Amino acid sequence: MENQEKASRIELAASLPVFLCFAVYSTNLAFNRAYKPLLEKLGLTYPQYVALVALNEENDQTVSQLGQKLFLESNTLTPLLKRLEANGYVIRRRDSHDERQVRVSLTPQGRSVFEKVFCGCGTIVDATGLDEQSYVRLQRELIELRDNLLAGSKSSKQDLDRE
Amino acid sequence: MENQEKASRIELAASLPVFLCFAVYSTNLAFNRAYKPLLEKLGLTYPQYVALVALNEENDQTVSQLGQKLFLESNTLTPLLKRLEANGYVIRRRDSHDERQVRVSLTPQGRSVFEKVFCGCGTIVDATGLDEQSYVRLQRELIELRDNLLAGSKSSKQDLDRE
DNA sequence: GGCATATAACTCGTACGCGATTTAATCGTA
DNA sequence: TACGATTAAATCGCGTACGAGTTATATGCC
Secondary structure (H helix, E strand, C coil): CHHHHCCCCCCCCCCHHHCHHHHHHHHHHHHHHHHHHHHHCCCCCHHHHHHHHHHHHCCCEEHHHHHHHHCCCHHHHHHHHHHHHHCCCEEEEECCCCCCCEEEEECHHHHHHHHHHHHHHHHHHHHCCCCHHHHHHHHHHHHHHHHHHHHHHHHHHHHHHHC | CHHHHCCCCCCCCCCHHHCHHHHHHHHHHHHHHHHHHHHHCCCCCHHHHHHHHHHHHCCCEEHHHHHHHHCCCHHHHHHHHHHHHHCCCEEEEECCCCCCCEEEEECHHHHHHHHHHHHHHHHHHHHCCCCHHHHHHHHHHHHHHHHHHHHHHHHHHHHHHHC
16 A cells, blocks of 8 residues: 555556557557658758747747757757758848857748648648647646656756756 | 637637647657656657567567657668667567568666666656556546547548659 | 469668767856 | 967767658569
């Protein structure tokens, strides 16, 4: 009775379909494949598109700000943003008040390509087979799960840093 | 009334937290980070661990069989399996009846490392913050979503092949 | 048997993700 | 002001994903 807290609250069989993490992993692969036909016509990858979404929401963000929203760091974002710049979708320039920071802005072509993909999203949303209620609920549950996981890894990371 | 079917059933604002695909994408990043401390001690990556899970469930599978379970193809799996072999966790050998196929088996070390990670999973399962019921439900919903998405991309791919 | 077709795995090039390190700018404090 | 500490971005190396193409084996049909 007293060691109830010690063991994991959920018993798992050692089989793939039973892992929640594998369900998330494979659903992510599936979403990438669903988006691919829509994106590759425009020379975009899925993470690049996500960056455009974040920039459309708020323009002229620093790399760190973008990173916080996308859960990525500069080692991933810098090359990605350079590719978007090479394709004419964003502009990167040093902040004049703090030259350490780089500010990223959408170009008109960037905004237009974002809108094009956004309008084509309906097909994919429909392919989920979810009604609006399930869609929103699933999304909310995932965000909560993600934030729980990130809170867990962050605290264990701080433990390591402290050593 | 009549064109109700034409438009997507779900209206989205153009904001990141609203995309289900981004919820899945970022939750996948979070799961990877949660598993990392457990896996890197053993020199494993998350996809490598998933391959070990599949092999523990059924040993001596071909690359294609593994690929079907993991939703990956040989261009991804071959290098991954070679790394597992280099670390002594699996053995790869040509099928004597059909030399085109490569059969992959767990070594004793592979089985032992799988068990080690599996036993350490409890912490991560707990970090999800989900009770057993929500865990299982979320997982089932994701699998259904994944399979809907894959069915959608597969049919549109066949359309392309037919052209 | 011989040859076109199909199939399984592999190889290659590109783009993430990320740990580790580097470079450059700013801040804090004496 | 000077100088160590901090911070932001960039760079590097490795391991996935995956489209496209290659190689080797098996199959089907004459």
